[in-house]
Amino acid sequence: MHIWLTITIGVLAAVAGVVATLVAQRRMARTRAKLIIADAEREADDLKRNKELQGREEALRITTEAEKQATQRLSKVQNAETRQKQRELQLNQLQSETARARNEVDTARQALEQQSASLDARAAELERLHREALEQLEHVSGLSQQEAREKLIESLKDEAKTAAASYINDIMDDARMTANKEAKRIVVQTIQRVATETAIENSVTVFHIDSDEIKGRIIGREGRNIRALEAATGIEIIVDDTPEAIVLSGFDPVRREIARLALHQLVADGRIHPARIEEVVAKVRRQVEEEIIETGKRTAIDLGIHGLHPDLIRMVGKMKYRSSYGQNLLQHSRETANLCAIMASELGLNPKKARRAGLLHDIGKVPDEEPELPHALFGMKLAEKYKEKPEICNAIGAHHDEVEMTSLLAPIVQVCDAISGARPGARREIVEAYIKRLNDLEQLALSYPGVVKTYAIQAGRELRVIVGADKIDDVETEKLSAEIAKRIQDEMTYPGQVKITVIRETRSVAFAK
Numbered sequence: 001m002h003i004w005l006t007i008t009i010g011v012l013a014a015v016a017g018v019v020a021t022l023v024a025q026r027r028m029a030r031t032r033a034k035l036i037i038a039d040a041e042r043e044a045d046d047l048k049r050n051k052e053l054q055g056r057e058e059a060l061r062i063t064t065e066a067e068k069q070a071t072q073r074l075s076k077v078q079n080a081e082t083r084q085k086q087r088e089l090q091l092n093q094l095q096s097e098t099a100r101a102r103n104e105v106d107t108a109r110q111a112l113e114q115q116s117a118s119l120d121a122r123a124a125e126l127e128r129l130h131r132e133a134l135e136q137l138e139h140v141s142g143l144s145q146q147e148a149r150e151k152l153i154e155s156l157k158d159e160a161k162t163a164a165a166s167y168i169n170d171i172m173d174d175a176r177m178t179a180n181k182e183a184k185r186i187v188v189q190t191i192q193r194v195a196t197e198t199a200i201e202n203s204v205t206v207f208h209i210d211s212d213e214i215k216g217r218i219i220g221r222e223g224r225n226i227r228a229l230e231a232a233t234g235i236e237i238i239v240d241d242t243p244e245a246i247v248l249s250g251f252d253p254v255r256r257e258i259a260r261l262a263l264h265q266l267v268a269d270g271r272i273h274p275a276r277i278e279e280v281v282a283k284v285r286r287q288v289e290e291e292i293i294e295t296g297k298r299t300a301i302d303l304g305i306h307g308l309h310p311d312l313i314r315m316v317g318k319m320k321y322r323s324s325y326g327q328n329l330l331q332h333s334r335e336t337a338n339l340c341a342i343m344a345s346e347l348g349l350n351p352k353k354a355r356r357a358g359l360l361h362d363i364g365k366v367p368d369e370e371p372e373l374p375h376a377l378f379g380m381k382l383a384e385k386y387k388e389k390p391e392i393c394n395a396i397g398a399h400h401d402e403v404e405m406t407s408l409l410a411p412i413v414q415v416c417d418a419i420s421g422a423r424p425g426a427r428r429e430i431v432e433a434y435i436k437r438l439n440d441l442e443q444l445a446l447s448y449p450g451v452v453k454t455y456a457i458q459a460g461r462e463l464r465v466i467v468g469a470d471k472i473d474d475v476e477t478e479k480l481s482a483e484i485a486k487r488i489q490d491e492m493t494y495p496g497q498v499k500i501t502v503i504r505e506t507r508s509v510a511f512a513k
Contacts, residue, residue, distance in 0.1 A: 165479045206245050209267065215239050215246065217272050218263070228274035232281040233259040253321040254292070258284050292317035299330065303337055305356050309386035316359065318366040329366070332420050333359050339416035349408060357395040357413050360388070364396075376400045440492060445484055445500075450476075462499040463488075469506040477502045 137148075209215070219226045219239060226237055234255050238247040248259050262284045266272050269280075293310075296317030300308050308316070319330035340358035341351040364371070364379030371378040380397030391410075397403040398410040399417050438456040441463050445454040450471035455464045465484065467477060481502040488498055 161479050162475065165475060165482070168482060169478065206247055209244050209246060214267055218246065218267075220272065220274075224274060225272050225277065228277045229259070229263070229281070232278050233262065235259040237263075253323070254288065254318060257321050258288050261288065292320070295320050295330070299334065299359070303334065303355055303359060304352070305337075305359060312360065312363065312382070312386050312388075315363045315366050315382070319362070322366050327420075329362060333362055335420045336361060336413070336416045339419055340412050343412050343416060344409070347408065347412070349412070353389070353392060354409060354412055356388075357392045357409055358416055360392065361396050361399050361413050361417060374400065374402055376402050437492070437494060441488070441498070444487060444491070448480060448484070450480075460494065460498065462501065465500065465502045467502060467504050469504055472504060474504065477504050 217225070218229070218237075220228075226239065230237055234252070235248050235250040235258075237259070238249055246263070248256050248263075250256050250259075258281065262277070262281045265280050265284065266277065269276075293314055294317070296308075296313035296315070299316050300306070300313060316330070316333070319333055320328070322329040337355045337358035340354035344351045344354035360379065360383060362375065362379065363382055364373075364375030364377070367378060367382075373381070376397050376399055380393050380403070383393040383396050391407045394403065394406045395410040395413040398405045399414045401414075405411055438460050441456045441460060442454040445451055445463060445465045450467050451465055452468050453466040455466075456462075457464060463484070465480070467480065472480065481500045484502075485498075485500045488494075488500070
C-alpha cells in the first residue's frame with residue numbers, strides 16, 4: 001500500500017513537473033508570438049509608409065506632367081488664336097482692296113464702253129462717207145468697184161510680166177556677150193545644180209539553172225542545205241515556181257556575189273551538203289576578197305593614182321559589185337574621175353587631185369558596216385581617217401551640198417558626178433516612172449492657155465511647146481518658156497536638165513486656080 005502511494009506521489013510529481021514545463025513553454029510561445037506580431041506590425045507600418053510616399057511622389061509627378069501638357073496646349077491655343085486674328089486682319093484688308101479694285105474696274109469699263117460707243121459712231125460715219133465716195137467714183141468712171149479692182153490687177157500683172165521678161169532678156173543678152181569671159185565661172189556655179197537623186201537599187205540576183213530538179217538538191221532534206229547556205233552567206237535564197245531560176249535576195253552586193261559563185265560551184269560539182277556548203281562559201285569569200293583588192297589596185301594604176309591606203313583600195317574594189325541608180329558604181333567613179341581631171345585641166349587646177357577626189361567621191365556607199373550618216377559625209381569621214389588631203393575630203397563631203405564647199409575642187413566633183421549620172425543611158429528608170437514623167441511634162445505645158453500641142457522628146461530632156469499664133473505674141477512666148485521651166489524645176493524630179501522650146505509660127509496659105 002505504501003509502495004503504491006509512493007509510486008502515485010512520484011507519478012503526480014512527474015506529471016506536475018511536465019505540466020509546469022508545458023505551462024512555461026506556452027508562456028514563452030505567447031511571448032515570442034507577441035514579439036513576432038509586433039515586428040510584423042512594425043514592418044507593415046513601414047511598408048505602408050513607403051507605399052504612401054511612393055504614391056504621393058507618383059501623384060506629384062503625374063500632376064506636374066499634366067500641368068506641363070496643359071501649359072503647352074494653352075500656348076498652342078494662344079498661338080492659333082493669334083494666327084487666326086492675323087488672318088482675319090489680312091482677309092479684311094484683302095476684301096477692302098478687292099472692293100476698291102472692283103470699283104476701279106467698273107469705272108474703267110464704263111469709260112471704255114463710252115469710248116467704244118464713240119468709236120462705233122465714228123466708224124459708221126466713215127463707212128458712210130467711204131460708201132458715198134465709192135458711189136461717186138463708180139458714177140464718174142462707169143465701172144463697179146470689183147471691175148475696177150480686176151482691171152487694175154490685170155494691168156499691174158501684165159506690166160510686171162513684161163518688165164520681168166524684158167529684164168530676163170537683157171540679162172541673157174549680156175550673158176551671151178560676156179560668155180567667153182565668164183565661161184569658167186558659169187560652168188562651176190550653174191552645172192553643179194543639175195544633179196537630182198532617184199532611188200533605184202539592185203537588191204536581187206537571179207541564178208539560172210538547167211532544170212528544176214536541182215532546186216530539190218539545193219533545198220536538201222527538210223531544208224537543211226538551203227538553211228546552211230543562207231547562214232553561211234547572209235543572203236535570202238528564194239526557190240519558187242519560177243522555171244529554171246533561183247532568186248538571191250539581199251542588200252549587200254558582195255554577199256550576193258559570194259552566194260552566186262558558191263551556188264554555181266556547188267551545182268557544177270554536184271556535192272551539196274552543209275559541210276561542203278561551208279567549205280565552198282569560205283573558199284569563194286577568199287577569192288572574192290582577193291578579186292576586190294586586185295580590182296582596186298588595177299583601177300588606181302589605170303587612173304594614175306598613187307599612195308592610196310589599202311583600206312581605200314579595198315573599198316574602190318568593192319564598188320565593182322555595187323550599183324547606183326542602175327549604174328555600176330565603179331564605172332561611174334572611174335568616169336567621174338576622168339571628167340574631173342579634164343575639167344580641172346581646163347580650169348587650170350591640179351588634175352591629179354581632181355581625179356583622186358572623183359574616184360573616191362562615192363566610197364561612203366561601200367562601207368563594211370551600216371553607217372547612220374549620208375554616204376557623202378561618211379565618205380568624207382573615211383577620207384579623213386585615212387589621211388587624205390583636206391580639199392579632197394571636202395570635195396567628197398560636199399558633192400551633195402551636205403557641207404560647205406571650201407575649194408574649186410568640190411564643185412568640179414559635184415558637176416562631174418552629175419554629168420556622169422545624167423548622160424543618156426547612164427542610169428535606168430522603171431518603165432512606168434519614165435512614161436509618167438514624160439506625160440507629166442506634156443500635161444504641165446498643156447495647162448497654160450494658148451498652148452496647142454506639146455511633145456516630150458530626147459527621153460524627156462527636151463520639151464517642145466507649140467502655141468497658137470493668134471493667141472500668144474512673140475513677147476509672151478519668152479515669158480511662157482521661162483514660166484514652164486520654173487514650174488518644172490519646182491514641181492518635178494528629173495535627171496540632168498530639160499530644155500523648153502516654145503514654137504510660134506504664122507502660116508499664110510493661098511491657092512492659084
